[in-house]
Amino acid sequence: MKYILVGGTGLLLISPILVYLYQFGFGIWDSHDDWAKMGSAFGGIYAPILTALTIYLLYKQLTLQREMHDSQVRLNVIRDTKDKAKETIRAIENHLNLTNGQTTNFEFLSHILTSDEDEWLMPFWFTNKTLKVNFVWLFSQLDTMKTLSDSHVEYLVAYQDLVVNSLSQFDSHFLKLLEAKGHIRAPNSIKHFS
Known part of the structure; x- marks a missing residue:
């Protein structure tokens, strides 16, 4: 169960990068706008994912503290x-x-x-x-x-x-x-x- 959770979290975190690379390619862009678009896309995707992950970890921590x-x-x-x-x-x-x-x-x-x-x-x-x-x-x-x-x-x-x-x-x-x-x-x- 622990390995499935870690693997699923890793896949969840790496998949937006893979989708972005597949859609727009890999490279160093000359335009500041291209970098801003990439940052905005990653920020929009990762913020809710990391927020949900943080809430889950806080819940687990509180549960363990209550048990202890x-x-x-x-x-x-x-x-x-x-x-x-x-x-x-x-x-x-x-x-x-x-x-x-x-x-x-x-x-x-x-x-x-x-x-x-x-x-x-x-x-x-x-x-x-x-x-x-x-x-x-x-x-x-x-x-x-x-x-x-x-x-x-x-x-x-x-x-x-x-x-x-x-x-x-x-x-x-x-x-x-x-x-x-x-x-x-x-x-x-x-x-x-x-």
């Missing part, structure tokens, strides 16, 4: 989301490692999720609101990246990276249980760890 801007915006969103997700994962990990009596929050929450003692879940979240907010935020970012991954591959890579980062910090069984029974997600929401 959109790509940069996507990359900035992804970078910011990944940075915030890493901070959130660290905050969750720190909060889960806090000791509540003789057990850590992680051990206590894991026990609640693996047992049928759902009545302990609401009091746990009530006393650990920051932890719940961080989990809700993390899952919402996973949802967003998963939804956007259908439109651009950059989002798919970011989504997979967030899943891998989450799995590297927390046990996959724990995340599956939290997703299914943790009361931090709607029952019909996207499953990331199942």
Whole structure:
């Protein structure tokens, strides 16, 4: 396509010269009027051609700049989301490692999720609101990246990276249980760890 466009443009630019040479011949004219007529003919032919070519090139340049801007915006969103997700994962990990009596929050929450003692879940979240907010935020970012991954591959890579980062910090069984029974997600929401 690129070669056809370049070849067509070259042919478009050279054809008026060839037609002029065919019609009036090649030579150096003695008369100033002959030179003026030739210049006027070429100017009249090339001005619209070059104007159209310039408009086309400006259009292509604007299109490429818009694509680059959109790509940069996507990359900035992804970078910011990944940075915030890493901070959130660290905050969750720190909060889960806090000791509540003789057990850590992680051990206590894991026990609640693996047992049928759902009545302990609401009091746990009530006393650990920051932890719940961080989990809700993390899952919402996973949802967003998963939804956007259908439109651009950059989002798919970011989504997979967030899943891998989450799995590297927390046990996959724990995340599956939290997703299914943790009361931090709607029952019909996207499953990331199942």
